[in-house]
Structure formats: structure tokens, C-alpha cells
Amino acid sequence: MQRTRPRERALRPVLWAGLAALAVGAVLCVIGWYGVSGERYAERQLPYLASCTVPGAALIVAGAVLLTSRGGQGPDATTDQHTETEAEPVETPPPSAEGPLLRVPGGTLLHRPDCPLVTGKPGAAPPDDTSGASALKPCPICRPEV
Incomplete structure (x- = not known):
């Protein structure tokens, strides 16, 4: 039986939440577009914008943020480690x-x-x-x- 690392287990719910938010947001945007396209007057289009299109766009943005946030655990430890081979910048003393x-x-x-x-x-x-x-x-x- 293959074991998963703790980081991978913690990342899965965030990945699924991001994908779900993207999918629901896209469906809401399509429903809002369909409702707006069937109405001639702006005052009859506003309920579709307020109840479907705007929340759908917000869910799309939230899903994209969740997918790119790496589960809220910061950058990957292997790519952000400080190696000893990097040269430390030498600070020059300020002029007196x-x-x-x-x-x-x-x-x-x-x-x-x-x-x-x-x-x-x-x-x-x-x-x-x-x-x-x-x-x-x-x-x-x-x-x-x-």
C-alpha cells in the first residue's frame, strides 16, 4: 500500500475546494449569461447579474487563488532552502x-x-x-x- 506524505494529504482538500469553486463559478456565470440574454430591459437583467454572474465571477477568482496558493503552506521547502554555495552580499559601510x-x-x-x-x-x-x-x-x- 502506497503512503502519501502529510503535505500531499493537506493539499488535497484545498485542491478539491479550488476545483469545485471554479466549476460552480463557471456554472453560475453561464446561468447568469443565459438569464441576461433573454431579457430586453436592464432592470430585468439586474437580478441575474446580482444572483448569478457576480457570485460566479467571485467563485472563479477564489478557486484560482486556492489552486495557486499551495494549500496555504507557503513555498515548497525544496525550492526555498538557503544553500551554502550562495554568496552572501557584502555590505559596504556607509560613508562617514x-x-x-x-x-x-x-x-x-x-x-x-x-x-x-x-x-x-x-x-x-x-x-x-x-x-x-x-x-x-x-x-x-x-x-x-x-
């Missing part, structure tokens, strides 16, 4: 306010090293005296002390 003031190439502002406007910019470097560093204005965001 200590250090020389920086300038972006072509920029007109002086920034602290931790200013968000220069963090991660490849060309950010301390200004050289030949480019007129004294003419640079302080950044209004990081407000370096010049």
Missing part, C-alpha cells in the same frame, strides 16, 4: 563625514563624503587648487563647513 570635501567633475558644489549627491559617484574626488576650489559653494543638502 570624516575626510576631505569632495567635488563631482564639472560640479560647482563642495560636498561632505557622506552626502547622498556624491555617494557612489565614480568621479567624486577632492578638488584641486588649480580648478578654483575657493570658488566652489557649499552643498545645500550636506552643508559642509568650508
Whole structure:
């Protein structure tokens, strides 16, 4: 006699409930469509929409959610396990306010090293005296002390 795993047993009722909801929803939508198609005036069509078509559509959505939810037990353990071969991302320390003031190439502002406007910019470097560093204005965001 073949035994089923506990996960498979727990998944069966959800699978059947999803399939049943889809089937009943589809039947209700067909009944609602048939009732609406036989009525000429909108006020006589509304009862079919309210009692068949809208609940049928809701059951179709509920059945689809039940079928895709894997029984409410989350993702499969074999596909979501953390393996030791995966490389952990290396966090770089945040830039500190200590250090020389920086300038972006072509920029007109002086920034602290931790200013968000220069963090991660490849060309950010301390200004050289030949480019007129004294003419640079302080950044209004990081407000370096010049």
C-alpha cells in the first residue's frame, strides 16, 4: 500500500475546494449569461447579474487563488532552502563625514563624503587648487563647513 506524505494529504482538500469553486463559478456565470440574454430591459437583467454572474465571477477568482496558493503552506521547502554555495552580499559601510570635501567633475558644489549627491559617484574626488576650489559653494543638502 502506497503512503502519501502529510503535505500531499493537506493539499488535497484545498485542491478539491479550488476545483469545485471554479466549476460552480463557471456554472453560475453561464446561468447568469443565459438569464441576461433573454431579457430586453436592464432592470430585468439586474437580478441575474446580482444572483448569478457576480457570485460566479467571485467563485472563479477564489478557486484560482486556492489552486495557486499551495494549500496555504507557503513555498515548497525544496525550492526555498538557503544553500551554502550562495554568496552572501557584502555590505559596504556607509560613508562617514570624516575626510576631505569632495567635488563631482564639472560640479560647482563642495560636498561632505557622506552626502547622498556624491555617494557612489565614480568621479567624486577632492578638488584641486588649480580648478578654483575657493570658488566652489557649499552643498545645500550636506552643508559642509568650508
